Amino acid sequence: MLSEKKCFFCGGDVSPSHGIAYIRNDGIIQHFCSSKCRKNTLKLKRDPRKYKWTKKYETPKSKR
Secondary structure, X not given: OOOOEEOOOOOOEEOOOOOEEEEOOOOOEEEEOOHHHHXXXXXXXXXXXXXXXXXXXXXXXXXX
16 A cells, blocks of 8 residues: 655655655655755755745744
8 A cells, every 4th residue: 555655845745656755875765745845955955834835834923
């Protein structure tokens, strides 16, 4: 049975036989749904919690 994976950057679903799998030197497998997510993680080193289009986006707390 094939299972859906979660995108490492945005948290979206990656269906079987789609997306990109990146294997780091320490053996950790990172699944990406698109090249946009891959580039934001590996090349630009961005934090997914700061972008509204990701599912990992945390709403900013109101300032007092």
